[in-house]
Amino acid sequence: MESDREPGVGDEYPGTEPASLVQRGRARTDWIVYGVTAVISVAFVIWGGASTGSLSSAAQATLDWLLKNVGWLFVLAATGFVVFSLWLAVSRYGRIPLGREGDEPEFRTVSWIAMMFSAGMGIGLMFFGAAEPLTHYVLPPPGTAAPRSEPAIETAMATTMFHWTLHPWSIYAVLGLAIGYGHYRRGRDQLISSAFAPLLGKRRSTGPLGRLIDILALFATLFGSAASLGLGALQIQTGMQEAGWIGSLSTTVLVLTIVVLTICFVVSAVSGIARGIQWLSNINMVLAAVLAAFVFVVGPTVFILELLPTSIGVYIQNFGGMASRSGATGGRAMEKFLASWTIFYWAWWISWAPFVGMFLARISRGRTIRQFVAGVIIVPSTVSLVWFAIFGGTAIGQQRAGRNPYGNGSEEQITFNVLSHLPWESVSEVVVMALVAIFFVSGADAASIVMGTLSQRGSTSPARWMVIFWGALTGGVAAVMLVIGGDKALNGIQNITFIGALPFTIVLILLCFSLAKDVRDDPMVRRQSKGAEVLEDAVVAGVQRHRGEFELQIRPSGTQPGAEPGTGFTDDPGRSRPTD
Template sequence: MESTKREPGAQGEHPGTEPVTLENQGRPRTDWIVYGVTAVLSAAFVIWGMADTGSLSSAAQSTLDWLLANVGWLFVLAATGFVIFSLWLAFSRYGRIPLGQEGDEPEFRTVSWIAMMFSAGMGIGLMFFGIAEPLTHFVEPPPGTDPAQSEAAIETAMATTMFHWTLHPWSIYAVLGLAIGYSHYRRGRSQLISSAFVPLLGRRHAEGSVSKLIDILALFATLFGSAASLGIGALQIRTAMQEAGWISSLGTTVLVLIILVLTICFILSAVSGVARGIQWLSNINMVLAAFLAVFVFVVGPTVFILELLPTSIGVYIQDFGEMASRSGATGGEPMKTFLANWTIFYWAWWISWAPFVGMFLARISRGRTIRQFVGGVILVPSVVSLVWFAIFGGTAIHQQHDGLNPFGNGSEEQITFNVLGNLPWEVLTAIVVMVLVAIFFVSGADAASIVMGTLSQRGNPGPSRWVVIFWGAMTGGVAAIMLVIGGDKALNGIQNITFIGALPFAIVLILLCFSLAKDLRSDPMMRRQNKGAEVLEDAVVTGVRRHRGDFELQIQPSEASPDDAGPRVPLRKEGAAPEDTVRRSDGSS
């Protein structure tokens, strides 16, 4: 049974000193409304795709066109808003608040913590787009910017890539991670996204029908976001297998088989537990990714890459406002197409990943302060992304500039191997990429399946194996349908469904910012700080009034408190004279 508890600050407790006990979930209990509704609708989507692929594809495209025309602006504004909100929390007085009780120690070492959050957050995306995106923006710059393949286009390509992969995505993750980590480990609520809405909605609404809707939307976003990652990973693994000479066909059957194998792998990893599964895989992948990056850096255009690092930072900062304000209002259809294929797709993808990445980050970040959390979650991966894109994107741009044409026909999954094909050890690097993509996906998807199980079983951090297996299998099914409805342009099918699935949860994230801000204002540490400032101000005013500024402050037990309660600053009631804790420096009253 779940234990009942008072919210911190209940009557009779001194502000900032009350203990918080985490709710005891006990045996996992499935929320059959949240789980059942989401499972039925997800299964219906898979069945629809299997029975009538053309109809589903047409419906998805029509829905996408309407949403982009009418609410695409919401993603553009919300993503930048999350950046501002996260950084404000880190640099404000709230930054000292821990995700847990004061004195809690972090569960994981910093290196493992960073590796785990990086693998879960966007590892597979970096492998897929790390070379393809900078090169694509160099060959086909954003509308209204620079001539294709010009010197100026290099700067624009790197700045646009940084815009999509640094502050914005990790701020989206940070918002949800902070809200869940604070609500669960600091306030003792269940580990559900809906529980973080208690300050905004009140406990009755946040635990009723509204909470069911919030958790259902989170489940849908998580399912479609992780399925999109699986689809992208399958595309790149298929191409890697062809480059290594293992297969000759690039048909849909190969994709489905790859999805099946990956699904089995991440389900096995998920049921093994966080410490043994995700942490082990994340550490392995961090080492492999580092070796691949060093290899490309050494055998590639080393000096050009080094020169590109400061250039990318400078142009990103310089063009930040312009990139953040791009919308369909200017630029016509070319701009709308660019936003749909790149910026808005990314924001939708990051938002759809936010439930499971945010909950996973919260789960591994207990004991860290808000400032440490934001610094680790936003700044560290952003720096790694900068270095990654400078190495791989810089190598691709340099090759294109030299006439090697790794861009080819513009296929994102092929560009990576075109670039590696112009470097030594082509087959070996193709195999390393394939292994990296597979492990990146497994380490991220097993986190997703555990989180979906958590959402299905009332926030229990250790969901039953059967529900984890179910959501793992459903992720594979949705990914297969995404690829099939895309036809020859499989990535388009992934983009369309991801955007549609992420939109409702984007609204949830916006409201979550207001709820978290309200929650933090009443934090025990903040109330203690406010009360201390109030008492100190009263004492100083009294000292100035009574002793003309010649006084000192003392702390002593009040008459109403027991002797063994320890020293505390006496508080006066409104309208009453303050206790005489202010004395002249010579000891007189």
Template sequence: MNETRERNGSRSHPVEADLPGSPAVSARPRTDPVVFGVAAALTLAFVVWGVVATDTLESVSRKLLDGTIRNGGWAFVLAASGFVVFALWLAMSKYGRITLGKEGEQPEFRTVSWIAMMFSAGMGIGLMFYGVSEPLSHFITPPPGTDPADANEAMETAMATTLFHWTLHPWAMYAVVGLAIAYSTFRRGRRQLISAVFTPLIGERRANGWGGRVIDILAIFATLFGSAASLGLGALQIGSGFTGLGWLGSVGTGLLVAVIAVLTVAFVASAVSGIAKGIQWLSNINMVLAVTLAAFVFLVGPTIFILDLLPTSIGAFLGDLIRMAGRTEASSGEGVADWLAGWTVFYWAWWISWTPFVGMFIARISRGRTIRQFVGGVILAPSTVSLLWFAIFGGSAMHLQDEKRLSDASTAQGQLFDVLQQYPIATVTSIVVMILVGIFFVSGADAASIVMGTLSQRGSLEPSRGVVVFWGVLTGAVAAIMLLIGGGKGDALTGLQNLTILAAAPFTLVMIGLCIALTRDLRQDPLIIRGRKGKEAIETAVIAGHEKYDGDFELRIGPCTSTDGTEGAQSEQPAHPTEATEATSSSTR
């Protein structure tokens, strides 16, 4: 862009002189021995602990979880809503005009492709696992403090609670981290590291020193455990698919570990193949399959009921939003703490643990968009897709449950297959679900392993294969340990949830600091400074005009005059369209 302007004989936009642009990245990635070494050593110690003393690790994690929920559950709840307010405020404020890149730079990807890629990386596997199970669970057992009078009201409560967990709040968390990284990298020219975002808050020296390394280590831990939880969910659902199709009589720990091993090999292979061949290719496949599956269920299922459920769900969600956002252990209703640990707090922790790699991935594909476009696209578009997904699958499940056509003995991971069994070609659709779960996980986990490699190698956009493979294998090992802690069968989901909450708790503080650092950066953005200086200059000129000419004056824009009386050509600006040749009345123009 600058080269084009130079060829045309025009000067760069004033903001560009103060913005270094994208950072120069070394062709050969260099591993940070502190970040990689500490994170790797602690993770390996966790794996060894889980193998040698599973019961002890389970006991310790449960005690830590109880303390975290009872003493810090409020922090998760408050922080999650705070991120929503912060993201929406940025979009609606004067900062919304700022471009994530050079001024006037165009987006790198088309809007449709941009939305598809970030949605696939953001929560694809979660929608497959919870698309049926969460609305159905809340329909059968309403959240504490709610008392639906009939089935229709119970459905409204179930959909409102589900949308609360899957729309504004998670995507606002992704938007905050992704926006901070994109602004820091493409606007300020820093390395693509979460620690680099903290430069205006702790200084460049600390951001590149021990302070920044601690932040990047916490980001690796959050990413690792969040990805491992997703891998565990995928293994549970694929295993349930085997039993639902009658291929296996039961699912044991051995089968789950084998599924994890296969998925780990798949996403490691995808990760080392590169984004163009791996993530983009898989994203295209799973989006087509997901849309096809959703359209099939919509057409063969209760179509009119689903259409009626859409506006009802939106109204119920907006009506109950404040109450749901303020639900803590102090809320009325028995068992609120346990319910929060299994649902809201777990979700907030899970989304927070995904923010480092989803945020970095969204940042990489969002160059050239304004902050307003970024926030609007990241929050509203995926939230709309989530609404449609849960209305189709959750609505179909609740409709079947209301007609007493579903088994009460089904597990959370098996409920989607139970729903599909009620419709034609159940075997085919069940196989499609297992393929989708595997591909959704692979497309997300390979991004996670690349991001962990980036964090380990000083922000390199293409980390070395060895580091990527190392983190990929460790992710699979941690997922296996998390399932073992939960018992491998009935309590496996609990084990995944418990450790995800514990791993995400420290990174919540990092996200709060990130918001403060981003705000400081934006206040000093050249576009904002230029606007502020312009308002000050106009205000000063108007005051001077009133004082000197008693209101009979006009404002002109033209070449400035230097102290020796010559015109300063370098300061020449185009005349304002309303410029007049002389003052003609006692008015201020």
């Protein structure tokens, strides 16, 4: 059987890989991974520009078939990732560090949380913060509660928590742990294919099969970040109309918005993580906190506070039912709901997993698996709970009061409809647009860097031209997504995102098995197991020889009490002597 451990690895510091194994030096392009993905992606953009109708029809037909035949895979896999990541954290493997034993974290905890939160879902919170709870209140999931009723409030908040807390961050945690552990602990390249070395063997993980894995990761990343760009463009365009900056919504304005955002995140990406992403993330965290505090104070404060415990309780109570929703029990109405919400979200999170997971790994060196899971899952989930209680609670409160922020049901308009019933409407609308833009920039520049990393054999500093290429292509794919959606631009984003994420879902499932096998063979775990075995044997021997009256000693082998020390260590774990 093949072994991934090079001779002498970790010998100078038991339990870790030497830092020399971490890839350094000039980035080298993998022309197969880069070339295949680039050609197919450019062809997709050309197809969308030349024949929008045929691409739209093909995407819809493919989506209908996939939802009918493999939609269940997303539902099961997403919950499986939650169970797996939490198991890793609470098990004995939780003490394993992502790096050499004794490594200190590179970033302060506050900056670490801000960066992972901005990259993970910041733009989604802005887009759906008020829209999703309100939509589920007006139109609850099939078979749950009557529309606009008191039970519908509980259902709306529980369903929103289901989509935005444990599940998405567990998906990110699985990939982030696999990359961070393999790169900083085992000294492998920072590639998703390299994380499969324990399962496939080192030779296969660097061969054609490994390249296929990296190609699928590139596709998922490209379409996931393009989906975010599309959502951001939709909301910014709507905000400009609400502020009176433009007269009407049009494809031209959407495309121009995409161009501007693309230029911004490419510039941020080539500036590097420390100067670009960290700076933007910290600014956005402050702006988001100020906006949330403002809405909390001027909105229905007591109602928002009441929603916090209610949301947690109903989420826990209904977790099993929400995780098992399927077309088999809900019919066509449930299939439509899952396609528009749950499965779209799972596909979106999975398509984000390559770049968010790799980015989380990049900023988490020195933290243990338990710290990583707690930081990546618990903290953002708590922030999401508070965010949706504030914005969703305000939206539902206004709807109950007859102000109708739901309007025509357009998700990109609901946030601005809610703000229109609060003081300082014009200022808050500008803040929302700024937050959407910066959230996207901070997430998309991380995506561009990760796509460059995947294209250049795991280099942590990909060439600038590579980052610029993937950034520009992301903008092109986002434009195609919006155009093929027509009047319902969000539908085009959902369709392409789902199709792009499906192959990578299978990759993530297999990655769980590879990571589990990897940590079982960790030097720290082996030492713990060996220590427990030696101690047990010594106690058994002491009981047998001395009837329980004994003490254990550590001394060089080949000596007796009071004798001169010998050389080497004893191989007799049962060596003991009676107590006085």
